[in-house]
Amino acid sequence: MKKLFSIMAIAAVVVLSTFTANATNAQTTPPVQIQQIVANVDAGTSFQDDMEEEELSFTQDLKKRFIEGGPGFMGIVLLCLILGLAIAIERIIYLNLATTNTKKLAQNVEDALNSGGVEAAKEVCRNTKGPVASIYYQGLDRVDEGVDAAEKAVVAYGGVQMGQLEKNVSWLSLFIALAPMLGFMGTVIGMIQAFDRIEAAGDMNPALVAGGIKVALLTTVFGLIVAIILQIFYNYIISKIDSIVNDMEDASITLMDLIVRYKR
Numbered sequence: 001m002k003k004l005f006s007i008m009a010i011a012a013v014v015v016l017s018t019f020t021a022n023a024t025n026a027q028t029t030p031p032v033q034i035q036q037i038v039a040n041v042d043a044g045t046s047f048q049d050d051m052e053e054e055e056l057s058f059t060q061d062l063k064k065r066f067i068e069g070g071p072g073f074m075g076i077v078l079l080c081l082i083l084g085l086a087i088a089i090e091r092i093i094y095l096n097l098a099t100t101n102t103k104k105l106a107q108n109v110e111d112a113l114n115s116g117g118v119e120a121a122k123e124v125c126r127n128t129k130g131p132v133a134s135i136y137y138q139g140l141d142r143v144d145e146g147v148d149a150a151e152k153a154v155v156a157y158g159g160v161q162m163g164q165l166e167k168n169v170s171w172l173s174l175f176i177a178l179a180p181m182l183g184f185m186g187t188v189i190g191m192i193q194a195f196d197r198i199e200a201a202g203d204m205n206p207a208l209v210a211g212g213i214k215v216a217l218l219t220t221v222f223g224l225i226v227a228i229i230l231q232i233f234y235n236y237i238i239s240k241i242d243s244i245v246n247d248m249e250d251a252s253i254t255l256m257d258l259i260v261r262y263k264r
Contacts, residue, residue: 073186073219077179081226084175087168088233095240098165100130102251106258109136113262118143131161131244132251139255143262150259154252161248165241172237176230183223190216 105128112120118140125137138157142150194213 073182073189074222077182077186077219077222077226080175080179080182081229084172084179084226084230085233087172087175088230088237091168091172091237092233092240095165095237095244098130098244099240100128100132100247102132102247102254105133105136106251106254109140109255110258113258118262131158131165132248134161135248135252136255139252139259143259147256147259147263151256154255158248158252162245165244169234169237169241172230172234176227176234179226179230180220180223183220186219186223187216190219 105124108124108128109121112124116123122137122140125133125140135154135157139150139154142153191213194216
């Protein structure tokens with residue numbers, strides 16, 4: 001019996017120690033896991049912060065470079081960009097509104113002439129937007145005076161409409177030429193100031209020279225960027241104007257043919 005009790009006591013001690021060890025592990029494991037989760041969350045947060053810093057770094061760097069270039073010339077270059085973009089956007093909107101389906105307009109005018117005469121054709125032109133419709137109206141308005149008078153009216157009013165299409169485009173070309181020139185001027189002035197600092201210091205300090213040259217070159221970089229942006233808009237506007245002018249010339253020829261057939 002004593003041996004039996006001894007064996008049972010030993011078994012109870014083993015079971016109790018095993019249960020205690022499991023309970024201890026069960027109590028210590030969650031904090032370790034929690035620490036790992038917290039570390040992962042912190043790592044994710046820091047990674048997100050790094051990503052945000054990288055996303056904002058371009059804007060911050062651009063702002064920093066702009067300030068380093070100096071408010072004088074950099075402000076003028078920025079003004080050229082703002083005014084140039086304003087003119088470009090205004091011209092693009094105007095030219096898109098001035099675009100007309102000339103073939104459809106010519107067909108409608110011809111149908112109106114055959115069915116209702118000149119007044120019906122003029123009404124069609126009044127209800128249509130764009131320079132081509134205005135040219136058609138001026139030509140039809142001179143039909144009673146003869147074909148030659150109608151042709152002269154079409155040519156004269158075509159020149160007026162072309163001037164409206166090219167309005168303010170010269171200012172855009174001015175800003176394209178002015179922005180890099182201002183940048184070059186800022187660079188030259190910055191180089192002069194850098195050499196003045198070297199002369200005042202009496203020593204060829206590489207840091208002093210490098211800083212002055214860097215600031216001087218920033219104006220040229222921004223001037224070239226502004227010129228490139230505005231040049232893209234300028235080329236698009238010029239191509240759009242050429243397309244509308246070609247449509248105006250073709251429509252003028254078509255109108256004169258319609259007037260000649262109508263007079264017969």
